[in-house]
Amino acid sequence: MPIAWYICPYKRRNPGQTPPVRYCAMDDFTTLIETDGGRWAESECLGNHAVVKVRAAAATLATINAEPGFTRLPKDALDDPLSSLTNAQKTALRNLITGLGYSLAELQDVFGSDIGQHTVRGVLAFICQRRLKPRYDVATDSIILDGPVQLPRSLESIEADVG
Amino acid sequence: MPSPSTPLLDDFNRADTGPPASSNWSNDPGSYGASGHKIVSNECRGNANPWNHSWWNAGVYAPDSEVWITVATLPFSNDERVEVGVRAQDVGTPFLDAYEFQWKQKTAGTDEWYLFRKDNGGQTQLGATITGPDLAAGDGIWLEAIGDTLNGYRRNAGTWTLVGTRTDSTFGSGYLLLYNDDTFAHLDDFGGGPIGSNISTTYAEDFGGATYE
Numbered sequence: 258m259p260i261a262w263y264i265c266p267y268k269r270r271n272p273g274q275t276p277p278v279r280y281c282a283m284d285d286f287t288t289l290i291e292t293d294g295g296r297w298a299e300s301e302c303l304g305n306h307a308v309v310k311v312r313a314a315a316a317t318l319a320t321i322n323a324e325p326g327f328t329r330l331p332k333d334a335l336d337d338p339l340s341s342l343t344n345a346q347k348t349a350l351r352n353l354i355t356g357l358g359y360s361l362a363e364l365q366d367v368f369g370s371d372i373g374q375h376t377v378r379g380v381l382a383f384i385c386q387r388r389l390k391p392r393y394d395v396a397t398d399s400i401i402l403d404g405p406v407q408l409p410r411s412l413e414s415i416e417a418d419v420g
Numbered sequence: 421m422p423s424p425s426t427p428l429l430d431d432f433n434r435a436d437t438g439p440p441a442s443s444n445w446s447n448d449p450g451s452y453g454a455s456g457h458k459i460v461s462n463e464c465r466g467n468a469n470p471w472n473h474s475w476w477n478a479g480v481y482a483p484d485s486e487v488w489i490t491v492a493t494l495p496f497s498n499d500e501r502v503e504v505g506v507r508a509q510d511v512g513t514p515f516l517d518a519y520e521f522q523w524k525q526k527t528a529g530t531d532e533w534y535l536f537r538k539d540n541g542g543q544t545q546l547g548a549t550i551t552g553p554d555l556a557a558g559d560g561i562w563l564e565a566i567g568d569t570l571n572g573y574r575r576n577a578g579t580w581t582l583v584g585t586r587t588d589s590t591f592g593s594g595y596l597l598l599y600n601d602d603t604f605a606h607l608d609d610f611g612g613g614p615i616g617s618n619i620s621t622t623y624a625e626d627f628g629g630a631t632y633e
Contacts, residue, residue: 275453275454275471276542277541277543278544279542279545281547283548287549288551290548291548297548298547299547301544303520335567343578390540391540392515392539393514395452395514404540408590410587414587416553418587
């Protein structure tokens, strides 16, 4: 069964209700994935998003690919090099990472001028380096991510979970 | 076969009282206006609609800890929840942190289960929604936290089976939590503490209500 890596958002499950719940939007596809005999696991990162590994049938992955707000990495295996990415794909990947809240400076510190010289593992490990602690704001009934930096679940843990 | 390795902390066998259910319990750990739990006919019940949330104030337990309870009588309605928590910190404030294992009743389908990380009062679901198994009257709910592993179990006909496992390493030691919606579920036999311990309620009280392994 094929695997894929995604960056996908968190969503609010129960607006207006207490206690408030946010969840990784990949959960919207749990029934489809589990019907295939697959599974998924996530690590929260910056920007109210998560790095998610999914093992599911190709048709299910195609359905997930089409979900607005979800980005599938252009390569599937952690050790796949990104050297074959087009310039447009590299730019899209850099924009995705900075859009999550990582600075261009720290991106360049790690990847230099060409992210294509690195692997899927390098990019995902970079994204999984930190998240911000959420808090619930009663006045706006919203979960806000502006707290102290937290250490996310490791990439290796997700890899082991999904297989 | 897995089973909790911690003692019964409260059998709720005493005269009607509360909330809170005793001096070892405190109401509203998240300070969001939840009511607490009370004793009715030797069982534990939520005091009010819609939320009843309490913490066991007699022990701050080491990170490797667990909590368990029996749901003696199921609630009536769809989406009603019973939840237990460990590693609760900043209790009694809007900044409540914890891990929680939740059972949600589905009257027209299979019951759902969730593992949450609660950050500053907001719950973040860890991983996928777990569909099934159903919970029956008399069954138990058990959350076990060992290192960065959170295991949720259901007890049915005397046997504990794993419902789901999640990984998170954000929170360490803390209090135990109990939550349920409205007043219909009857809860009984609450236990927990440091995994593998023989710590008892008496021990906790001997140390002024605060214990730490």
